[in-house]
Amino acid sequence: MYLEIVTDKQDRARQALVSWMATFFTCGYLLPWAIATTRGKSNAPLIGAVNLFTGWTVVGWFVALGMAVGEHRVAGLRVWTEPGR
Template identity: 55%
Template sequence: MYLELVSDRRQRRRRRILLTWLAAAGTCGYLLPWAVATTRGKAGADVLGLANLVLGWTVVGWLVVFVLACRRHGIAGLRVTGLG
């Protein structure tokens, strides 16, 4: 029996990643934090995308969302494996 850390990382979908990068390129980098969060599989990528859309017009808002998109994945819990 052993414990395994489980992160909040989501499975990445190619179509969604392509869409976010096309949106980032089409907006000249305005939606770049959303594309980075989606590519990295962040659990809150949709929330970060919305925050980027609403607050991204301020330089500080854009930087905050970008930093949040680049942060490492959090720990969601522990998984016990190998029982029995």
């Protein structure tokens, strides 16, 4: 029997590409959103919204960055059993 921790990480390759292009064109302003999408954060759209609307305050930008680099939340535990046992 094997136990596996399941997190909320999601694969969003297309969104990550768009976010990195937007980060490049905004000279790094949207960097927290790009980091969040690259890391597969489930709340990447929320991080993007926080970054877009409050990032200009600098405090909002650092809040979005903190959300982007935070740990993934644990979504559950998956139990694997070997067949025949």
